[in-house]
Amino acid sequence: MSKRGVAASLRRILGLAAVTAALLAPTVVVPVAQSQPGVAEIQRVEWLSDRRVALTVHSPAMNTPIQVQMLLARDWNSHPDAKFPMMLMLDGLRAMDDENGWTKDADAEGFYADKNVNVVLPVGGQSSWYTDWLSPDNGRTYKWETFLTKELPPLLERDWRTTDVRGVEGLSMGGTAAMNLAGRNPGLMKFVASYSGLLTTTTLGMPQAIGFANKDAGGFDAVAMWGPPGGPEWAAHDPYLLADQLKGVSMYVSSGSGLAGTHDHASADVPLLSDNWAGTGLEILSRLSTQNFVAKLEKLAIPVQASYRPAGTHTWPYWDFEMRQSWPQAAKALGVDEGGAECGAGGAIGGVAQVANWLGNCLTGEYHSGPAIVQDFANGRVFFSPATGAHPVSGRIGGAYTGFGGASSPLGLPTGEERGLPDGRGRLQTFEGGSIYWTPQTGAQVIRGALLDAWDKQGFEGGPLGYPTAAEARTPSRDGAVQSFEHGPLFYSAATGVHRVQGFILDKYGQLGFENSPLGFPVADEAPIKDFGHFSRFEGGSIYWSPLSGAWSVRNGPVSDAWAAQGFENGRLGYPTSDEFPVAGGVQQNFQTGFIVVRDGKPEVHGV
Known part of the structure; x- marks a missing residue:
């Protein structure tokens, strides 16, 4: 027991x-059949906690899998038939490929735990500005706007109990992108927030600043993104110029002043400034562009909530703060309670x-x-x-x-x-x-x-x-199951029970087609034999391995019977050195010191 x-x-x-x-x-990590050409599909689901999942989504536009993590709504488990609004959270310029900064560098997971929205966190997209690039660059084909606005939402609505009521918020690059996604896709978003975003991209010097930033963060060329400065794509991705398209969207914008704040380390040389010179400069740039953007909205009589902090640089603690500050407005726009x-x-x-x-x-x-x-x-x-x-x-x-x-x-x-x-x-x-x-x-x-x-x-x-490395899975063509471990899998069928296959014998079994091969399921665990060899028995034969001969299968039948009559590996033929293969009028299998040929069902043993 x-x-x-x-x-x-x-x-x-x-x-x-x-x-x-x-x-x-069902298994825990859920793979999906290979995506059809041109069809966005969820390929894999990995549960990271009871309300956090990592989805691998095939993007036809980018022709690559994209990881999207979700923080599921507060009532996801308790109300299994309910659907929830979406809050899309966009990362900054140096977005990493392992995790979105909102959970890696801020506490979005803790903050949204009692909120009734499905938080959507795309992973990756360094220097992408979450936009569709004109041409590939630096090994990437960026088509993020298509992915986030056309490919991903239908999947979340179909499979992940997400409604078409949406909000988007982002910091720095993500703040610019949030405004662009909302402005370029009218009706897509009910709420949009920019924290330290650059909200004018075509004003004097801004294209050059963006170009420098892209080169610095991953070696990307902004010309591949929107063409030469002054071109039509730069104007088409300028929140300032898209301001009139944001009417009816609940908006929140914020930035610091660039002066050292409570989350900054003060400079030893210049009073009131932080020793984070890059963070100071970027926040000043964000402040100026945000003020210009707000002024444009005011001229258009479009409401916006602006939060101008008297201090603070371009760093995560301030964006975490603004996420919390803007939530009551976001909750109202999305039609959910504020939480708690x-x-x-x-x-x-x-x-x-x-x-x-x-x-x-x-x-x-x-x-x-x-x-x-x-x-x-x-x-x-x-x-x-x-x-x-x-x-x-x-x-x-x-x-x-x-x-x-x-x-x-x-x-x-x-x-x-x-x-x-x-x-x-x-x-x-x-x-x-x-x-x-x-x-x-x-x-x-x-x-x-x-x-x-x-x-x-x-x-x-x-x-x-060792430890299991995957959940059990059905064997695809025969009635059984397999589970992988650190040092090999266990195979199960009702007729054969459970047995492990490992090492070189496993490699050979895989080459032959696992349980779909003539060998079928294993009927015993691997066992040692002479000269440091090993063998495993299967329904339709065995696989033998030794350091000198390698791993080869011997199928049940005349060849196996003739080899057995010689004493298996202990007899004059030694270990097999090939699989069974066809010859004129029959089949043959080679051994260390001879071979066996079967013609018309009659074996011939040939020694050397």
Whole structure:
């Protein structure tokens, strides 16, 4: 019986039918079939927490996958039929390819935890200005405006419970882009905010400043973006010149003065200034362009909320502040409450929340989800049933659990708390129908059923396979499942059970087509044989490997029977040195010291 709680014993009691059903359930990371040409599609979904997901979206316009992270609305879990407005958050000039700055350098995740909007965070786009470039440059084909306005929104509305009520906010480059997206696409946005954006792009010296910035941040050429300064594309992407297109949009703009503020380190040489000279200059430039933009709006009698701070440079703490300051206006424009749930935690869930104070404030009241009573908190959820008690689920493990289907999935309810493992590397949480394991290298992975039992017998994470690196997946053409681990996969079918394949034998198995090859599923684990060799048995034959001969398959049939009669690898022929291949009138297979030919079903053994 498994040493990891009652889950394994329950699986054995339920029997093979239940195990088979469990093995064929959905996976945590959801791949989508290869996108059709010209069609935007979500290729992959990875749950980072119970309300944060990373989507890999194929962009036909850019002909590349784009990562988009989402912070799901406060009531996403408690109201599974509800849809929510979108808040698009654009990054700055040095946007990185691993994470959007609003979660990496600011606390958008914490701030929006109790807000009822789906926050959309595109990842990447350094120096792109989130626009469609005239030509590729520096290895990138930037078509961000098409992606953000035409390709992405329909996918979020179709698959991610997002309405067509939208807002956009951005800092610096993203602030300029936010105004351009709203102005160039009338009716797309209900709310737009620019924090330290450059809101005049064609005034004297501004094209040259943008060109210098693009070169400095990644070596991009602004001519590839909008053509030579003074050309029509520069005018078409100037918020100042698009001001009349922003009528009816709720607008918020802000900038500091460039003087040292509370989040700056004062210069030792010049009083009142920061030692961040670049941040000082950029904020002064933003202040001047923002004031000009606001003056233009006032001439057009178009309302705008302007926040001019008496101090502050071009840095993240001020943009985080402005995100919070502008929220009441954004909430009104998007038609949602300002946040701050009216809730309290009591009973068994309240007791857990009191001890696990890292959960933070409650976001919802208690609600039913499958067989459980659940309550959401800022940093996780607590699940309760009389049979299992109350247990928190959070972080990457919480994301894997939610992505797998939560309390209504074959995992069932949590049966214990998340805990560290003896190797000091991984973490584990047990559930009624399995477990979720996490390490920084492998992520959070669900393992259960016959696969978990087999892994248990091999020593869990301390055994030859290491930690799981992916969720179980159906084998595509035959009725079975496979799960990958650090040192090889486990294959399952109802007829053969669960067995591991690894190393050079796994490589050969893959070359032949895995379970779709004539070998079929493995029927035994790899075993050692003479001269440091190894072999694995399969439904339709075996694969043998030794340091001198390499890895080769021997299929069941006359060749295998004749080789067996010689003593397998211990006989006069030694190890195989080829797979079976056709010859005139039959088939042949080569060995270290000879070969076997089969014609008309009769084997001929030839030694050397």
